[in-house]
Amino acid sequence: MKKVKQILNTNSIALVVFGLAIVLALVAIILLFARRGVDGTLADDGHRSVVAVASGDTLSKLLTDQGFTNADVLEIAKILKSDADVTSLRADNDKIEFVRTNADSPVSKIVIIPSPWRQIEISTTADGQWQCETIEIKPDIRAVYRAGEILDGDSFYLAGGRAGIPDGILAEVYDLLAFEMDFERDVRAGQKFSVLYEENFADGQKIDNGRVLAVQFEALRGNVKMYRFKKADGKTGYYDENGNGAIKSLKRTPINNARITSSFSNRRKHPVLGYTRAHKGVDFRASTGTPIPAAGAGRVVARGYNSGHGNYIKLRHNSSFETLYAHMSRFAKGVVVGTTVKQGQTIGYVGSTGLSTGPHLHYEIIKDGKHVNPMTVKLPAISNLGQEDKKRFLEYRRVLDSGIEYLSEHPDAFIQL
Numbered sequence: 001m002k003k004v005k006q007i008l009n010t011n012s013i014a015l016v017v018f019g020l021a022i023v024l025a026l027v028a029i030i031l032l033f034a035r036r037g038v039d040g041t042l043a044d045d046g047h048r049s050v051v052a053v054a055s056g057d058t059l060s061k062l063l064t065d066q067g068f069t070n071a072d073v074l075e076i077a078k079i080l081k082s083d084a085d086v087t088s089l090r091a092d093n094d095k096i097e098f099v100r101t102n103a104d105s106p107v108s109k110i111v112i113i114p115s116p117w118r119q120i121e122i123s124t125t126a127d128g129q130w131q132c133e134t135i136e137i138k139p140d141i142r143a144v145y146r147a148g149e150i151l152d153g154d155s156f157y158l159a160g161g162r163a164g165i166p167d168g169i170l171a172e173v174y175d176l177l178a179f180e181m182d183f184e185r186d187v188r189a190g191q192k193f194s195v196l197y198e199e200n201f202a203d204g205q206k207i208d209n210g211r212v213l214a215v216q217f218e219a220l221r222g223n224v225k226m227y228r229f230k231k232a233d234g235k236t237g238y239y240d241e242n243g244n245g246a247i248k249s250l251k252r253t254p255i256n257n258a259r260i261t262s263s264f265s266n267r268r269k270h271p272v273l274g275y276t277r278a279h280k281g282v283d284f285r286a287s288t289g290t291p292i293p294a295a296g297a298g299r300v301v302a303r304g305y306n307s308g309h310g311n312y313i314k315l316r317h318n319s320s321f322e323t324l325y326a327h328m329s330r331f332a333k334g335v336v337v338g339t340t341v342k343q344g345q346t347i348g349y350v351g352s353t354g355l356s357t358g359p360h361l362h363y364e365i366i367k368d369g370k371h372v373n374p375m376t377v378k379l380p381a382i383s384n385l386g387q388e389d390k391k392r393f394l395e396y397r398r399v400l401d402s403g404i405e406y407l408s409e410h411p412d413a414f415i416q417l
């Protein structure tokens with residue numbers, strides 16, 4: 001009886017939150033149209049001029065052009081450095097706005113716009129001093145949903161692009177799914193996938209894409225689902241539908257989208273012929289010079305050359321896991337024995353050194369001293385949720401799932417969480 005009541009409660013919370021999201025979404029749509037109207041009629045009042053920083057522009061040149069004295073230029077440069085940590089302008093990126101009370105009066109305010117999310121305002125005080133203020137602009141975040149399907153002869157990249165998923169988001173999704181899927185063997189025509197991700201708006205204009213909030217892929221081995229979730233301690237991560245950590249300590253395929261040309265095989269020494277046919281790793285075809293990212297965080301325990309592996313690096317990740325990368329054309333700068341590397345950090349570049357017939361990465365995972373198949377070995381999650389976080393996660397997941405369900409029927413809408 002109690003259980004039933006609890007389920008009803010969480011469902012009703014989800015419904016209320018979801019209802020709120022729809023209302024907010026509607027308000028946002030109305031605001032969007034209202035803003036558009038204003039923007040269309042917004043005229044330059046003559047007292048503001050915006051300068052886009054071009055190559056060769058310096059702050060002192062731009063200020064001098066606006067009639068500032070050398071003393072003012074020095075003062076403004078000083079205050080910008082001390083109060084806003086700005087020492088130079090970036091060409092083709094930064095904008096400066098000059099504000100005057102009247103068209104022919106001196107500039108009373110300078111606004112430097114280094115990003116759509118940050119403005120630095122320098123203005124004169126009553127006693128003729130300059131003061132500096134940094135204003136952070138909060139994006140209006142909209143969660144949008146894109147769904148697609150793998151067609152015959154497709155890659156996930158092609159299908160994702162066709163579904164309207166931007167490249168940067170697709171690359172992140174690929175990185176996430178690579179923990180759970182083998183893109184070489186798990187992808188087939190007819191499989192469906194979807195992504196819920198953020199778009200950042202300012203003043204009704206889309207500025208850029210935000211974070212990936214949820215991913216779903218109908219893989220051969222089962223439906224893979226991942227959700228971005230913020231724990232009570234403020235740390236965020238991706239979790240499967242049951243709240244298990246989706247980010248694994250190691251990647252099965254260190255290089256995204258690389259084709260497997262030779263799989264792992266553990267055949268023993270042939271008893272009669274006497275040679276071994278084992279292949280202790282997986283080969284990924286990639287062109288010479290392709291960066292090789294570390295499959296997981298760890299420490300370089302070997303870096304060298306031997307006739308079989310050519311240039312190789314071995315990483316130790318924890319007390320049981322090691323990975324090895326062979327046939328490199330060269331090592332990444334500064335990566336030597338003893339270097340600590342992050343997951344995804346480039347440790348070297350694809351090549352064909354050692355016993356190799358063409359450029360490829362030979363990748364091994366060694367568990368407790370034994371070679372294991374990188375494609376099937378069970379990999380530990382980096383972090384799982386504690387009891388309290390798990391409870392909150394399951395409620396949040398229901399909200400997100402109902403949002404996804406709504407968006408799957410209204411593909412042009414968005415939700416706000």
Ligand SMILES: [Zn+2]
Pocket residue numbers: 262279281282283361362363
């Ligand atoms: Zn190999």
